Amino acid sequence: MELNEALFQFCLRRGDDTHVLSHRLGEWCGHGPVLEEDMALTNRALDLLGQARNYLQYAGQVEGKGRSEDDLAYLRNERGYVNCKLVEQPNGDYAHTIAKCFLFDAWHLPFLKAQLDSKDEQLAAIAGKAVKEATYHLRHSSEWMVRFGDGTEESHQRAQQALHDLWTFTGELFETDEVYTTLQQAGIVPDLGPIKEAFDRTVNEVLAEATLKRPEDEFMASGGRKGQHTEHLGHMLGEMQFLQRAHPGAQW
Amino acid sequence: MSDVKNLEERFQERIDDEQKIEPRDWMPDKYRQNLIRQISQHAHSEVVGMLPEGNWISRAPSLRRKAILLAKIQDEAGHGLYLYSAAETLGVGRDQLIDQLLTGKAKYSSIFNYPSLSWADIGAIGWLVDGAAIMNQVMLTRTSYGPYARAMVRICKEESFHQRQGYEIMSVLASGTEEQKAMAQDALDRWWWPSLMMFGPNDADSAHSAESMKWKIKRESNDELRQRFVDRTVQQAETIGLTVPDPDLKWNEERGHYDFGPIDWDEFWNVVKGNGPCNRDRMKARREAHENGRWVREAAAAHAAKKAARKTAA
Amino acid sequence: MSNDNEKDWPLWEVFIQSKRGLDHKHVGSLHAADAGMAIENARDVYTRRGEGNSIWVVKAEHVHASNPDDAESFYDPADDKVYRHPTFYTMPEGAKYI
Numbered sequence: 066m067e068l069n070e071a072l073f074q075f076c077l078r079r080g081d082d083t084h085v086l087s088h089r090l091g092e093w094c095g096h097g098p099v100l101e102e103d104m105a106l107t108n109r110a111l112d113l114l115g116q117a118r119n120y121l122q123y124a125g126q127v128e129g130k131g132r133s134e135d136d137l138a139y140l141r142n143e144r145g146y147v148n149c150k151l152v153e154q155p156n157g158d159y160a161h162t163i164a165k166c167f168l169f170d171a172w173h174l175p176f177l178k179a180q181l182d183s184k185d186e187q188l189a190a191i192a193g194k195a196v197k198e199a200t201y202h203l204r205h206s207s208e209w210m211v212r213f214g215d216g217t218e219e220s221h222q223r224a225q226q227a228l229h230d231l232w233t234f235t236g237e238l239f240e241t242d243e244v245y246t247t248l249q250q251a252g253i254v255p256d257l258g259p260i261k262e263a264f265d266r267t268v269n270e271v272l273a274e275a276t277l278k279r280p281e282d283e284f285m286a287s288g289g290r291k292g293q294h295t296e297h298l299g300h301m302l303g304e305m306q307f308l309q310r311a312h313p314g315a316q317w
Numbered sequence: 318m319s320d321v322k323n324l325e326e327r328f329q330e331r332i333d334d335e336q337k338i339e340p341r342d343w344m345p346d347k348y349r350q351n352l353i354r355q356i357s358q359h360a361h362s363e364v365v366g367m368l369p370e371g372n373w374i375s376r377a378p379s380l381r382r383k384a385i386l387l388a389k390i391q392d393e394a395g396h397g398l399y400l401y402s403a404a405e406t407l408g409v410g411r412d413q414l415i416d417q418l419l420t421g422k423a424k425y426s427s428i429f430n431y432p433s434l435s436w437a438d439i440g441a442i443g444w445l446v447d448g449a450a451i452m453n454q455v456m457l458t459r460t461s462y463g464p465y466a467r468a469m470v471r472i473c474k475e476e477s478f479h480q481r482q483g484y485e486i487m488s489v490l491a492s493g494t495e496e497q498k499a500m501a502q503d504a505l506d507r508w509w510w511p512s513l514m515m516f517g518p519n520d521a522d523s524a525h526s527a528e529s530m531k532w533k534i535k536r537e538s539n540d541e542l543r544q545r546f547v548d549r550t551v552q553q554a555e556t557i558g559l560t561v562p563d564p565d566l567k568w569n570e571e572r573g574h575y576d577f578g579p580i581d582w583d584e585f586w587n588v589v590k591g592n593g594p595c596n597r598d599r600m601k602a603r604r605e606a607h608e609n610g611r612w613v614r615e616a617a618a619a620h621a622a623k624k625a626a627r628k629t630a631a
Numbered sequence: 632m633s634n635d636n637e638k639d640w641p642l643w644e645v646f647i648q649s650k651r652g653l654d655h656k657h658v659g660s661l662h663a664a665d666a667g668m669a670i671e672n673a674r675d676v677y678t679r680r681g682e683g684n685s686i687w688v689v690k691a692e693h694v695h696a697s698n699p700d701d702a703e704s705f706y707d708p709a710d711d712k713v714y715r716h717p718t719f720y721t722m723p724e725g726a727k728y729i
Contacts, residue, residue: 100364101398108391111391341696342700617665
C-alpha cells in the first residue's frame, strides 16, 4: 500500500473517531444531569471537535484533491466513514455515555502519547495539543466510573451494564490492517502492544477502585475501519449532513 | 416598627447613593423576594434557552459553525449557573429554584417557547434574541444588588460574541443562494415581534417596574430598552438586505428614533400563560433532564459520603 | 417534586488566580459533591476563556463573614490615620530615591 494513501486513511479514522464522539456528546448539550456536568461534557465535545478538524484538514491536505474538512465530514457516506464502532453508539443513560468515554479515553491517551514521537510532524503536532485534553478527559471519565461503581446500588448496576454493553467494541481499538502496518513500518504510528498494556492497566485500576467487574473478552465487534458500521451511524449522518446535502455548494 | 423604618430609610439612602447592596446587608423583604424572582427567572431563561439552539447542534452545517454553536450554548449553561449562584446568596437553594421552574411556579423568558425551524433561526436567535437580551443585561451590570451585578458583568463579557455570531450567520445566508436568503428573511419575520416582546409589557402596564426602578434593580424602563433595540437593529437588517416585518416602521426625525407598529400583546400573554408553540416541549425536556439526572447526582453524593467516611475511619 | 435536599451537592466558593504571582480572586460559586469535583467543575465553568492558572475552592458554609452592622466600628477608625500613607510626609526638596 502506498504510504500517502495509508496516511490519508489514518487521518480519516482519527478524524471520524473524534468527530463522531464529539457529535454524540453534543447531543447532551442542554440535557445533562446537572449544569456543571453539562458544561464539562461540552468542553469535552469541543476538544474532540477541535481534534477532528485538525485531522480532517490534514487528511484533505494529504489527499491533495482540494477537499476541505467540511467536504470530508459532510459529503462522505456511511460506507466512507471509518470511525470505530464504539464512538457511534447512542448515548443511552449517563453511565453508558461515561463508560463509552472512559473506554475511549483509556485507549486514546496512551495512543496520543505515543503519537508524539511520530515521524510525521503534523501528526506529532496534533498529538501535542490533544494529549493535554485527553489527559483531562481520562481523569474526568475515570472519576465518574468510580462514582458510579462506588456510589449507589442503582449507579453501580447501570455502570456495570454499560461496560457489559460496550466492551465488545473495544477490540477494534487495537486492530491492525494494511493501512496501519504500512504506517507503522514508516514510524508514523506507534506499536499497539504498549498501548494495549496501558489500556489494560487503566481499566483494571479504575474498575477495581469502582468495584466494577471487567467484562470477559468474548466476541469483539469489527468493521468500522472498513466502513461497515452499526445502524446507528447512518441516522447520525443523515441528521448531520442534511443541510450540506440539501443545498449543494452553498456557503454557511 | 420605627427600627424597621429606620432600616428602610438607610437602605434606600444607600441605593440612592449608588452603593451596592451585599448579601448580608439588611434589605426589605420585598426587595429580596423581587430579586429572587427576577434572578431565578433570568437563570431559568438561560437554561431553557439552551433548548431551541440545541435543536440545531446535530445539524450545524459546518464544523466551524458546530463548534461556535456548542460554545455558545455552553455559555448559556454557565450564565444560568452564575445566576443561580447569585440567587443563592439571597438564601434560597438552587434545588428550590429548579423545583419552582419544573412545577410551573416560576417563569422564564417566553421567547424560548418559539420553535427553531431552520438553520437561519440560529442566526436570528443570536442576532435578535441575544441582541435584545444584551440591552437588558448591560443595564443590569449596574443593578443595585452586588452579586447580581457581578454575575452580569461576567455574562456581558462572555455574551459579546453571541450576537455577532448570529448576525454573521444571517449575513452569510442573506448573501447566499435564493433559498438561503428566503430562509434568513423567514427567520427574521418570525423572530422580530417576539424579540420586541422580550422587553416586557409597555411601561404603563408593567407590574413590577415602579418598585424595581426605585430600588434600582432595573435602571431603564421596558420601553426605553425596546426603543434602543429597534433603533440599532433596523440599520443592521438593512445592511444585509433583509426587511423588518413591520409596515409602520419609520424613522421619526423629531424624536430621533424609529416609530414602530403595535405589538400583539394578546399573543404575548397567551405564550406567557403556557400556550406558546413549545411551552410543553420545553418543560418536558427540562423535567426529563432533571429526572434522568437524579440517580447521577445521588451517586456522586453517595460516593462523596463514602469517601469522607473512609477518611474519618482511617 | 424533588425532595432530595440531603442528597444535593453542597455549594462551593471558587477563587481563581489568573496569572502566576497574582492573588486568587473570588469569581463565583458552584455545586459539587466533593472538593475534587468542585475543582474540576470550577475548571469547566470558570476558566473556559483562559482565565485560570490556579483554582481554590472552599465550601460556602466554611466562609465566615464580618457583620455589616459592625462596619462603622470596624472600618471607620482607619479613616483618619493618614500618617499610614506615604503621601502624608513632606520630603526636603532635592532628596532623591525616597
